[in-house]
Amino acid sequence: MPQSELRRIIDSVLGLAKSIGVAETEVHVDDVDDSLTRFANNAIHQNVAERGLTVSVRTALDGRTARATTNRVDEDSLRGAIEVSLSLAHSQPKDPKLLPLPGKQRYRKVSRFVGQTAALTPEDRALAVRRACDLAVKRGQVAAGIFASGQAQTAMGNSRGLFAAYRDTHAEFSITMQEPPAASWAKANAANVRDFDPQALAERASEKAHRATNAQELAPGRYTVILEPSAVLDIAGFLFYDFAATAIADKRSCLNDRMGKQVFGKNITVADDAYHPLQMGAPFDGEGVPRERVLLVDRGVPKNLVYSRASAKAAKKKPTGHGFALPNEHGEAPMNLVFGGGNSSIEEMIASTDRGLLVTRLWYIREVDPYEKIMTGMTRDGLFLVEKGRVGAAVRNFRFNQSLLEALRNVELLGPAVRATGEEAFEMVVPAMKIRDFHFSEVTKF
């Protein structure tokens, strides 16, 4: 759908709202066109496509606000959404802290729409899947995974003249190669489908799965670990909601009483940067405020938080463009994390390790202690013993119970930061890490 059509819908809602006397109105329009080819047992077993458009209306009047969302765009339905929003808003007590809508903003341009990705067909995806599955068959393995592609656009406008729009394409290939009882995994995603090679990912997963057979059981305990970038992403992603100013105000952040202190090692620096060339996402937040680059951690010291307009006002700071669409109780969060990297390759990390574990990915991570940030979870799809500088036998998967704060104090080496993707956290730009004294508490049966 052309962007002009999204704008027409926004203008139509704003016009309708004005005609019935609504003081302030904000409209979001989201348009998705996604496809996903899923395979298992060396064959495609699910293959889906989805197309949908949603219109979300927030009205605000006299210190009251609420949201109504519909996927019907005829005039009666849009008017109905305005009326539902008004009715919800009227039902609540006045909030004297509710801010007026923001006015017109300026946005930096980002270019993340790639025609080749948008043009990908079911046949293109099926052929790539077929090649990966043929590799599995040839090697006596079993492949499972996805090849997804699509495009999305979002536009928002409000009655104070703000208008923002963004579109992107996205492609993702993820593969698990099984050589019973072992399995391994590789995954990539990007705006441009040509930025990754599905067959190379299949080869990598296949080779690691083969090496992962005959896993030996080790005793739980503290080990030096070499976390591949996906594994770092999986666990580190749980830290960053704590950088929301609202989380600090609510006293649910592990950074309460820790801002400005040496919480992490001096080799840890993290920014939130929506404009980084390896990042994706809109250059504005849920209220239409432009996203700013924010230095969150500077050489191990948590330096800055991210702010929505409301949390910024409460803290007498500037909004950073990280707010969620209102109304909500969570406030804001950094969504485009970029870690500072190092110059150690994974091979160098291995070579420098007398005894440790090489970790492909982590799985089912949950928070055990919200202030010490103790996380639990499992290793998955390829855990290998490193001895005397070389990768050795595969090891049965461990459960970890590890403080994330402590882990980021114990980082000995970092690799170059790359765009990584996993299943436990959103994509980020993150390096592989060698971490000492990582705590594994129990072992499973495979």
Place this chain on the structure above:
Amino acid sequence: MWDLSAQALDTARLRGAKYADVRVMHLRQRDLTTKNGQVGTLAQSESIGLGIRVLASGAWGFASTDRLTREGVSACAAQAVSIAKASAIAKRREVVMANEEAYVDSWQSPFRKDPFEIPLETQLDLLLATDAEMQRVKGVTLTETDLQFRKIDSWFASSIGSRIHQRKVISGCGIVATSFRGEEIQKRSYPNSFGGQHALGGYELVESLELIKHAPHVAEEAVALHAAEQCPQKTGTLVLGGSQLGLQIHESVGHPIELDRVLGEEANFAGTSFLTLDKLNTLQYGSDIVNVVADARLEHGPGLGSFAYDDEGVPAQCTEIIKDGEFRGYLSNRETAHLVGLKRSSGTMRTESWNRLPIIRMTNISLLPGTWNVDDLIADTDDAILMETNRSWSIDDRRYQFQFSTEIGWEIKGGKKGRMLKNPSYSGITTEFWNSCDAIGNAEEWILWGTPNCGKGQPMQTMGTGHGASPSRFRNIRIGTAFSK
């Protein structure tokens, strides 16, 4: 709606589909929350659209659209067929579907008070009053409440002649008090954590849970936890409260019995299962007092897994999963039933919305009540820890090794519930855990808990599942491992 469905089915057939099913769905949702005495989320949404699944060239295709016009629906059906033909590029076997009859029916889940007809002011007043009760307790640093209501209409039609309309009304609510002090964050929730209790039903569910009445106690316990002793690390006896046991069932019985996981169809994402086909009717899953069913029938209760027909047009059923401790059954669909020797699907195909493909999902996976009055169970326990209300959960990708922590624990000594314990946790291996069960609470304590947020599939779908459980006792359990050093 039936005209649109017929249009989609006709188009699919003309384009070469051997089988097709169509779901038109209309979903409505209302969310209300408060935080620290202020309204948080106040939102309502609706979504309507059509999804069609087709079998063509021996392979599956699915497409969905929100363009509910003759042209939009025809284009969607044609797209599904063309996707199926592309799927055939990487096909290894023909799809075989278990026989099923055609049904023409209409069903509505029971409710007394339509939550969408209750004045918003009434609903918000309840939340704000509950929030205020928690705020009154000194030491509480964050108070949260929530209400969620859903109304889902689905019109299912298939090329074998079924036409089924179902309407579900779902209500849910919960409250949380959090206390930050020193270097510790503690919290308590009611009636359950992570969104509270959810079930098929109307506003009467919310009224029955008496949120205001429970609010002070919830807040007091959150504060009191700071002064409680740390849960010890040891191997010993564990008594689990009903809601925590419900989640234990979900993770260590519900997911491993999904036949798509067992067959490797979820290997890349959710994982597989230790319950390989050789385990059926041979594995001693639990002790001989453990009986688990997958029951989607309304007579099991108004759970989030209750319905009249699944999203493949198969009637709701009760399937024996564990009988006297022995593993007896999987969750199957029409495509996988024959692989475990069944002539018919067990009726567990469910979809989140019109734009998602139905996949095998839990229905109500419940541990049937035992014989123990809970007071008698505690009196019969010499030394144990009672754990209540989930705080975190994690299990490996084959569903063997798990670890749970709960919000609160209580020491049981000499048959009496004693001092409070903070940061309780336990861990184990699924079959060892269920074989260590030696006492199950009776029907009076049995509650059908709702888990509203089970994620599975790619693209991800969330689904509500039900889990009946009563407090139960387990021996020789590893306790306190989450805080081991």
